[in-house]
Amino acid sequence: MRVKEVRTLLNYPLDLVKEWLHSQNVTSPSELGSLQIDELVKTMCLAWSGNKFGHPDHAVNSYQKHVIDAVLRGVSEMEVIQAWMEGALAQLPEFN
Secondary structure (H helix, E strand, O other): OHHHHHHHHHOOOHHHHHHHHHHOOOOOHHHOOHHHHHHHHHHHHHHHHOOOOOOHHHHHHHHHHHHHHHHHOOOOHHHHHHHHHHHHHHHOHHHO
């Protein structure tokens, strides 16, 4: 359910999720352990971030700081990802 919610929020292509699952030798997210699901969620988020942060390292650092750290503090993952996305979009010139 977690993968589906994040995929929907990010509008991440289902085919890419299936491709990622195939690379892990599974056919469904339910076959993944929690660390693998974390990695899939991170992969989807960073793919979404694409060129929104200017440099890939900035996207990774932002994801770590704003998403991972907040989730570890007990904040809802979906709320955190949505806020992270909104913050990224607010920094883009066409949104200012």
